[in-house]
Amino acid sequence: MERPLTQHIDLRRPAFTLKEYEQAGGYAALKKAVKELTPKEVQQVVQDSNLKGRGGAGFNTGLKWSFVPMGDEARHPKYLIANADEMEPGTFKDRLLLEGNPHQLIEGMIIAAYAIQADISYIFLRWAYKKAAHLIRKALAEAYEAGYLGENILGSGWGLQMHLHTGVGRYMCGEETALLNALEGKRATPRSKPPFPQVSGLFGKPTVVNNVETFCCIPHIVSNGAEWFKGLSKSEDGGTKIYGVSGKVKRPGAWELPMGITMRELLEEHAGGMANGYQLRGVLPGGASTDFLTTEHMDIKLDFKSVAAAGSRLGTGTMIVMDDATCPVGFVHNLQHFFAQESCGWCTPCREGLPWVEKILLSIEKGEGREEDLDILSLHTKMLGPGNTYCALATGAMEPLQSALKYFREDFERHIHEKSCPWNGHEHR
Amino acid sequence: MLTQEEINAIDHEVKLLPHKKAAVIEALKIVQKERGWVSDASISEVAEYLDMSPAEVDSVATFYNLIFRKQVGRHVILLCDSISCYVMKYQEIYVALQQKLQIQFGETTTDQRFTLLPNACLGCCDHAPALMIDDDLYTDVTIEQLDELLKKYS
Amino acid sequence: MPVIFIDNISYNVKAGKNLLEASLALGLDLPYFCWHPALGSVGACRQCAVKVFKDENDPQGRLVMSCMEEVKEGLRFSINDKTATAFREQVIEWLMTNHPHDCPVCDEGGSCHLQDMTVMTGHDYRRYRFKKRTYRNQYLGPLVHHEMNRCIQCYRCVRYYRDYAGGKDLDVFAAHNHVYFGRESDGVLESPFSGNLAEVCPTGVFTDKTLKEHYTRKWDLTMAPSVCQHCSVGCNTIAGERYGSLRCIQNRYNSEVNGYFLCDRGRYGYEFVNSENRVTKPLLRNRPIEAVSEQELNNHLQVTLSTGSLIGIGSPRASMESNFALRQLVGVDNFYQGISEDEAYLLRKIIGVLSSGTVHSASLKEIEQADAVLILGEDIWNTAPRMALSVLQTVRKMAAADATLQLKLPQWNDAAIKEFVQQEKGFLCNITLLNSPLDEVAASTLRMAPDDMARLGFAIVNQMDASQPAVDNPDDNLLYHAKSIAAVLQEAKRPVIISGVSVCNEGVINAAYNLAAFLTSSGKSAGLCYVVPECNSMGLAMMQAPSFDKAVRRIEETTDTTVILIENDLYRSIPSEEVEYFFKRCKNLIVLDSLFHRTTEKAQALIPVASFAEGDGTIVNYEGRAQRFYQVFMPSNPLIKETWRWLKELSLLRLQKSNGHNLHPDQLLAELETALPQFSGINQTAPAHNFSIHGERIPREPHRYSGRTAMLANQHVSEPKPLQDDDSPLSFTMEGYKGIPPSSAVPFFWAPGWNSVQAVTRYQEEPGGSLKGGDPGIKLFDLNGKQPTYFKEPPEAFHTRQEKWLLLPHYHVLGSGELSSYTRALQELSPAPYAILSANDAKRLALAGGANIRLSVAGKNYTLPVQLKKELPDGILLVTAGLLGADSMNWNSWIKVEKV
């Protein structure tokens, strides 16, 4: 089984230096791209590979790039940004790539920048990733030194600057347009679309934002071709995927696996099954803003389409396992507390709706819930649906709630009828 | 007054950007790094240096939860309260910390040693529960380890 | 015009609009918060949701925010769709979770956009059962009151204050449902446009603090359309009264002039009407009891007026009617403008060029549509504030033009345009004496002495056409700027030149004309604006009467002259030495004014007159736009009458006739048109006094007006008969015509379901467009295609002088307006008198900032603290002008300065 993204990652030893990375074949893809391919050809091979964005929305990456205006008429500087904000609760896959092999990310970014003819690029890294920040700084210096960054890269006449930007908190910074505002030194509220960032992005200039994992796939696609990349997958989405599992399983962790393995394989083979004494009740397959799947979904394929067909989203592919010793109401309350807290405060439904949801859940959890509360919760799952809010934060927040109301409704009702939490485990706030 | 080091660091950031204002978050980070937190006076100083008004700077500063607009202790404990840590019972760690430090979330010990804050997911959910003290990350934290951990920070 | 379908009914709508604008223009009810016609759309509040359908076979549809979606041919959407209405109701429910239920005690109650929208969506019962969030309020100064708990987070205040008006000290803080709108810390709001917050905020967070001090519900006001009296821009206002006191000034939309916004001088400068300082009784001086009855006054005047010669001194702040009535009373040859010869001279030039038909005088709307603005000399931030607010928009719109072209973004998409535009600015060149808040948006800012400003103006024209006069000995700097500005102006299609009289310089006036005339004759639709000192300076100057100086010469030759002086504190515009000399020479001084001041003290006979709120009149703004203001309330004191009415009575006395006929403003204006053809058309500014619609008059009181039968019950048991107004089509009742009156006679904005100022949309052709029936005002100047006659002689370069400084006035937006300075709230914000020197000059005099200097002007000594400004050109001394009680100085003369 090929593991292109993580083959050189071993967290027990230091990450590759530039030299080690080159020895392992690193930066060959960049050389190939810059010397043998036109920017449009790079876009095309990525589009053909059917690489879908790993940030959660699953949009075809090459297609996304193709909206960037090219040629002499295009406005410059153009920007390319790696979204390394990774703040989706339950998500820890980009950390692996960042700490494990920063040069891979940098190479992927340079190739992507070449494909859209970007001039300046940023790695938007979340504040907490101190180790990654250190490694990236070092790797950037090496890449500049080696001439992979800076003016006239590999004699192509094209140049690229790359900077590391570390955040100061706020989940919203991961939303790609809010991220742009944060980079501009503003409040991280999202922007209206259209115009899309590809046309009017950072500082009003054409901009592409992709997830770290997305970029890490790029060198391999360029080196080995679109067909090879598609061949890695067990489904129609191209490539491998970093899947992860957290919660009370035997071996929580993250693994690079073919796109489209089943949930059962992931949970039982890789995560080792549930920890002793615990039963699986549900999982959020791709971070906090995805719908619950339950034991009945064990055999679905973990790719964008199949998970969607099962009523959830692949999201970030890092799943959170809810066991039978955890109160579903408390679980969902914890999530809604997070989302309400992280709402940027720009649009009404999210700013006012989420705190209401959170308060209701807490009161149910404390045994103070009322019958009609469940209706108000359901109402919110509809009212905060796609398109109703300004960005996808609130919509994402409703996913675990609506599915919890579907799969764990009796648990909610028991809280209300028994006027206490059967697990007696509400948060200490 | 901004110190020369702060000014140098801010100037460096400004140089990378198309206009001065865009460096405001960087400037706040720089000031916080030097001073531990961002006081009203610091806001005004940054504002003046970047040709902004204090309101403009504070508007940005108060948006981000890791810009501290109130004085914090010498060490800041960020305890992850997000979902994987919830499943792995961060609450018990919190109770233990409350007892040991006699403070709740958002508070600072009377000796100014620690400030305890909740923090959204630290990105190490496979090793929950997790917490950070200053720049150091601790994973798979148990109540038993806490004393040992806290001892490192005076 | 695209055809769209709303709830399956087809409509023709204007291309480029969003669905919300289109719906409102069609008169449909669709709630909204964050959208504002002047601020555009950002899509934040989610209140304006509608359902859009792919085609008639799409049963599902998609919820969209109507303010963010452009109309397209064939587009179908539904306002009444169940999901859409449910969602809109839900949005209100969310907003209400934290909104206090304090409507009964809220200033905004009854004229609240949030109330209207709540009723409109049908949300009524509360399901939220948790505690509300509470905030601490801030002290924001004497003008604006803050009550943060009422906030619904629509972001309009910051978008207006910061993005639209360029303010820096109000912003949004924190995140999620803790967002807070206010200042960084308590303190006076710095923007002179802060009062608009009260109208921009859809609920009661920001309210008019002066109204609060004598609060009355807005529906209980007796209101009339008025025109601001505090500068030459002539913003349209709505003035409201109850119980005989003027309670507030609100914006009256006029798309050509003030649009949606006023400046704080205009909004808050009204309190003088209620002040203790009002003249309320006729006074005859040097009697044991000076206050006299009307009969005694008449007896006295009959004698005075029938002997000796009579001259009249007019006023730039009195209406056309009053000035003209004075001219009629004293005779053409005996009527003088009450302003200095220097000022009159500049105004004559301005009238000359504007009436030559070779240039177009631009309205504020036209300024906002310009693609290049050159300000030559005038400090408009302080002398014509609302114009400065327009210039801010010009620059913004110019920069946005690129976005709308390149990205095909509709103009209303404020959020997207801002992100595209970033720090780009349009072309504004601001040439003034001192730095100004406008500099921040200016592409080029130049600080120079007035003569050099004029030279630069000439040099720019010379750059565009070498046959135009060149300046002598230009330095490189001048040529460089001339060249670069010329290059921009040549590219422009709609350039506007703004200048004015406040730098007291003829060359500047000439140069501004040459620029505008040249641009016009090269086929551009260029505009020219001259800012003049007072609200009717332009109208008075158009009467072409001699200046006050001529009146002094005249009175020197006689000993038996009676002077009638109206609404004019001469000390403000004429050095006191000269004023006193004049008063000594006149045999009798009859003064008509509404306020006591230094001039009224000298009157032998003082006659109380109506303020703008108590009378009708017409004034002419800087662009030559004549506009009518109406009586808001009839003073209970029958002795308070319009100046023109008193003057007519005086003329009857003089002619020894009894009251022959009743007089209306229309009749006076008709006589004015006949006597002075330059005013032809002025009588069209407002409907005739006997105008009615289907026999109905226009009520000054909304039909929600309460307490009519009870409000005076403590005085009379029976309900008093409504007062009769024979001068205008407005009535003092709540009965009358309920439709939309002619645009110049709109006393208030109200429409079913729309009790807040947002109702204005119903009076417009389209949101943000002209008022139905055209915007009010008649322009008295017109382009006629004549060839311009250019001014030929650029001045010499400015040279500093040994030990002497060129003395020029320095104005303050809050403080320098005469009438407004009698208002307590503005007094609080007005500076104490001071002088300004360049930092260099201060060094020459060994002065530090804050030190005192002494100057002697026209025989009087003044000691003033001095401020140092680096940017001020050397050789110039600025002294604050127009502040309450401040003397006029010999502006534009060279004076000595001593260190104290």
Ligand SMILES: Cc1cc2nc3c(=O)[nH]c(=O)nc-3n(C[C@H](O)[C@H](O)[C@H](O)COP(=O)(O)O)c2cc1C
């Ligand atoms: C509230 C919110 C938070 C997000 N956070 C992240 C994040 O931390 N990292 C990330 O890559 N994408 C995040 N996304 C998705 C991004 O908006 C964007 O779709 C993604 O970065 C695009 O990259 P991709 O095309 O490579 O997937 C977030 C989206 C939302 C709505």
Ligand code: SF4
């Ligand atoms: S849904 Fe609305 S309030 Fe929530 S984060 Fe997005 S824009 Fe901000």
Ligand code: FES
């Ligand atoms: S008015 Fe359309 S979203 Fe606010």
